[in-house]
Amino acid sequence: DGYVMVKLLTEYEDFVDGILGKYFDEYKFYMKFQSEWITNNLPVDTKLEDLRNYTANIDYPLPELTIYLPPEEDSTIFLELAENLSEEKYRGGIAIKQYKYKEQYQTKNRNDWGNDEGEDGLNYNISCILVYADGSVEQIQ
Numbered sequence: 001d002g003y004v005m006v007k008l009l010t011e012y013e014d015f016v017d018g019i020l021g022k023y024f025d026e027y028k029f030y031m032k033f034q035s036e037w038i039t040n041n042l043p044v045d046t047k048l049e050d051l052r053n054y055t056a057n058i059d060y061p062l063p064e065l066t067i068y069l070p071p072e073e074d075s076t077i078f079l080e081l082a083e084n085l086s087e088e089k090y091r092g093g094i095a096i097k098q099y100k101y102k103e104q105y106q107t108k109n110r111n112d113w114g115n116d117e118g119e120d121g122l123n124y125n126i127s128c129i130l131v132y133a134d135g136s137v138e139q140i141q
Contacts, residue, residue, distance in 0.1 A: 004044050005035040011048035016065060019088060023081050028068040028108060052089040062092035062133075069098040070105040075127070082129040082137045091135070096127040 013031055020027055042051075065085075069075075075098055082094055099105035104123045128140035 030066045032064045064093045066095045086131045094129040097124045099124045
């Protein structure tokens with residue numbers, strides 16, 4: 001039964017959406033968890049607040065967040081965003097893919113979020129940020 005995973009993912013997406021909306025006018029995002037681990041190891045009544053109080057990568061595997069942005073969004077605030085997510089107890093990887101061309105961003109839809117196979121790597125710039133279990137933030141590129 002994947003109920004706990006579905007519920008936690010929905011709650012986590014709503015939580016992250018509220019933070020992203022403070023930074024970007026237009027964005028799309030995708031979150032990925034090791035759903036089998038969560039389903040097999042967490043009680044069905046686990047709430048997002050419970051998960052945020054656990055120690056990521058010790059009590060549960062780190063989630064991965066991919067943010068898709070159109071070309072006009074401000075890319076200078078990525079570290080500030082990651083630090084804010086860290087303050088809110090997000091732990092995990094953050095990949096930010098900012099498209100060079102509005103048309104490619106517009107064609108990115110929910111059906112292929114999280115699946116970038118076949119996309120020309122020259123169509124977007126990538127920033128990778130890690131929020132460690134201790135809350136520290138590191139930008140990789």
